[in-house]
Amino acid sequence: MTAQTRRARTIYANPSRAARPKPEASGRDRFWWYFMRLSGLALVLLALGHMLIMHVLVELSGGEIDFAFVQSRWGTPFWRVYDFLLLLLAFIHGARGARTVITDYVTHRTARSLLIGILIALAVIWMVLGMAVIVFFDPNTAPPTGPFS
């Protein structure tokens, strides 16, 4: 009984044993602690769903990903919203995760700020580019010149 309690207490020191214990004080760090877990839950559905559709179901149904596929897929608002959410959460979750890795290994203050700055800049540029593509792609006015259109 005592051995059991002692063992449990050691493990409780870092509940996940893979990530960080929840920050005690409320604030930015705790916000991100929750964000990573909640966005992770959403991404399990969004990202795994995306991978299963694009790489497994398309294969099983004998389909092919080409321009016509995107035209019909983004013809429905549902998939645009789905992809928009996936893009948003994946980039924020991914950038925050990469930030954690940087802060773990880079101790030099200037180098650390520089790397995090570059990371955030790249993530924002790519995320905005991806969002613009999802929002502005028009299946009707795209030039119908290819062999598959």
Next chain:
Amino acid sequence: MVKLFGYEMTWSELAWFGHRASGLGVLLYLFMHIIETSTVLFGPDVYNAAVGIFKNLPARAGEVVLMAAVVYHALNGLRVIAMDFWPRLTVYYRPLTYGVIAATVISMIPLGLIMLRPFMPWGA
């Protein structure tokens, strides 16, 4: 204990390392994926040429690795979340970690076979 790159690692350390490696790998892929998909704005010729780059065996094998990374990151992430919100589960961290690794390997068998199908003798 397991050996990786000459390091003695516990299973929880290996799970942690795998989580980082897969997360960074998927983020890197995401940057490339946005570029590739954004060519859709230039019309069918450009987009079909862009996705055509990935329709071969080496690229498909890379997609299988990507799938494994996403599956592992998702399952291990669920384990981390479960332990964070129900600390009592930490008592079972070892079987849960084995479970995540086993579930990733087992689920990758059918997924890998399906994804590689067009390039394999048994494929269409």
